Amino acid sequence: xxxxxxxxxxxxxxxxxxxxxxxxxxxxxxxxxxxxxxxxxxxxxxxxxxxxxxxxxxxxxxxxxxxxxxxxxxxxxxxxx
Amino acid sequence: xxxxxxxxxxxxxxxxxxxxxxxxxxxxxxxxxxxxxxxxxxxxxxxxxxxxxxxxxxxxxxxxxxxxxxxxxxxxxxxxx
Amino acid sequence: xxxxxxxxxxxxxxxxxxxxxxxxxxxxxxxxxxxxxxxxxxxxxxxxxxxxxxxxxxxxxxxxxxxxxxxxxxxxxxxxxxxxxxxxxxxxxxxxxxxxxxxxxxxxxxxxxxxxxxxxxxxxxxxxxxxxxxxxxxxxxxxx
Amino acid sequence: xxxxxxxxxxxxxxxxxxxxxxxxxxxxxxxxxxxxxxxxxxxxxxxxxxxxxxxxxxxxxxxxxxxxxxxxxxxxxxxxxxxxxxxxxxxxxxxxxxxxxxxxxxxxxxxxxxxxxxxxxxxxxxxxxxxxxxxxxxxxxxxx
Numbered sequence: 288x289x290x291x292x293x294x295x296x297x298x299x300x301x302x303x304x305x306x307x308x309x310x311x312x313x314x315x316x317x318x319x320x321x322x323x324x325x326x327x328x329x330x331x332x333x334x335x336x337x338x339x340x341x342x343x344x345x346x347x348x349x350x351x352x353x354x355x356x357x358x359x360x361x362x363x364x365x366x367x368x
Numbered sequence: 369x370x371x372x373x374x375x376x377x378x379x380x381x382x383x384x385x386x387x388x389x390x391x392x393x394x395x396x397x398x399x400x401x402x403x404x405x406x407x408x409x410x411x412x413x414x415x416x417x418x419x420x421x422x423x424x425x426x427x428x429x430x431x432x433x434x435x436x437x438x439x440x441x442x443x444x445x446x447x448x449x
Numbered sequence: 450x451x452x453x454x455x456x457x458x459x460x461x462x463x464x465x466x467x468x469x470x471x472x473x474x475x476x477x478x479x480x481x482x483x484x485x486x487x488x489x490x491x492x493x494x495x496x497x498x499x500x501x502x503x504x505x506x507x508x509x510x511x512x513x514x515x516x517x518x519x520x521x522x523x524x525x526x527x528x529x530x531x532x533x534x535x536x537x538x539x540x541x542x543x544x545x546x547x548x549x550x551x552x553x554x555x556x557x558x559x560x561x562x563x564x565x566x567x568x569x570x571x572x573x574x575x576x577x578x579x580x581x582x583x584x585x586x587x588x589x590x591x592x593x
Numbered sequence: 594x595x596x597x598x599x600x601x602x603x604x605x606x607x608x609x610x611x612x613x614x615x616x617x618x619x620x621x622x623x624x625x626x627x628x629x630x631x632x633x634x635x636x637x638x639x640x641x642x643x644x645x646x647x648x649x650x651x652x653x654x655x656x657x658x659x660x661x662x663x664x665x666x667x668x669x670x671x672x673x674x675x676x677x678x679x680x681x682x683x684x685x686x687x688x689x690x691x692x693x694x695x696x697x698x699x700x701x702x703x704x705x706x707x708x709x710x711x712x713x714x715x716x717x718x719x720x721x722x723x724x725x726x727x728x729x730x731x732x733x734x735x736x737x
Binding site: 374378426441445446 | 498499500539571589
């Protein structure tokens with residue numbers, strides 16, 4: 288399956304771009320997706336423990352299953368205000 | 369001696385005007401001035417327990433002595449803001 | 450620091466600009482406004498009056514006290530007098546501070562002190578044609 | 594209710610007017626501004642970026658939650674994105690309420706929630722030519 292991968296803040300440099308298509312095996316959990324991220328984009332690995340993941344605009348837990356066409360966003364700790 | 373008597377809010381109607389000259393025996397304490405107020409302006413008597421007195425722009429205690437030419441202000445409970 | 454009584458509506462951008470400083474991370478504003486109801490009665494307007502010379506000193510002291518208690522805090526405080534109709538603003542308090550929480554705190558504390566220390570009075574004007582003085586907070590001299 | 598991301602400076606009088614209501618006795622405003630120093634470094638500007646669609650939803654939810662928790666509370670919240678130089682404002686939060694304390698409380702609580710829940714990031718630009726991301730508050734999904 289394909290997902291749209293969005294990166295923000297320090298995750299942009301680690302992924303190499305703010306937005307890209309990403310090929311994945313079907314029906315991965317978010318926990319599995321985190322493991323694949325570290326393999327496909329090694330620079331993101333040290334940041335991952337503090338990165339939250341949103342699917343289609345909502346923060347998700349690691350047991351959630353990612354579907355084809357999803358928008359997967361990598362969200363470092365925030366600093367708005 | 370003479371003092372300038374200023375009244376505010378509900379004290380204006382009780383005194384009959386917002387500002388007037390007032391003849392007093394010399395060197396009254398504020399406590400004595402309160403007694404004179406009730407005699408000279410009976411309508412102020414029921415209000416007096418909640419009225420603060422300022423001399424020359426500063427709140428004063430009842431033992432303070434009032435001097436000739438002082439500005440004596442009658443200040444009902446306030447409601448600014 | 451700037452504290453004064455005014456007779457016309459506030460210029461909010463000017464008040465904010467008066468406290469702005471490049472070392473500050475926050476600005477806060479409080480505006481007290483005239484409500485259309487109070488204690489179940491329909492209000493049309495409020496006439497604000499003051500013992501002007503003393504009130505200006507009290508407002509200035511409130512600002513000075515708060516500024517001296519918080520590094521970098523910059524405040525301005527204006528109270529309007531005269532007739533203010535429903536929706537109009539009677540008091541404007543602004544603060545800028547390096548620490549964000551300090552600006553909101555300062556505004557809240559200034560408001561509380563104005564309400565209890567400044568010789569200013571509301572005379573409410575009701576839709577039924579009546580009026581009444583609101584006399585709420587007895588003034589108390591500081592300990593001798 | 595109005596919550597949005599903007600690219601230009603705030604129109605404060607328009608924001609205050611947007612929440613004004615004759616039943617309200619207070620209006621409060623909080624402006625976050627860019628400071629000239631942070632952690633001992635001289636700051637020239639901050640670039641703010643966001644996950645826009647999600648951030649707009651989060652800002653709207655914050656306003657809706659607070660409004661539904663306080664009778665008569667009316668809020669507006671705007672966050673600016675892009676480059677903001679020292680002294681410029683990054684966030685504007687306004688509230689009007691029948692109770693005076695409620696307006697200041699709502700502004701403070703909205704600020705706290707924006708800082709911890711909105712996917713928005715600061716990229717600080719320093720006088721020495723360097724820059725760094727400020728990544729402060731980890732986002733946490735709500736309980737499953």
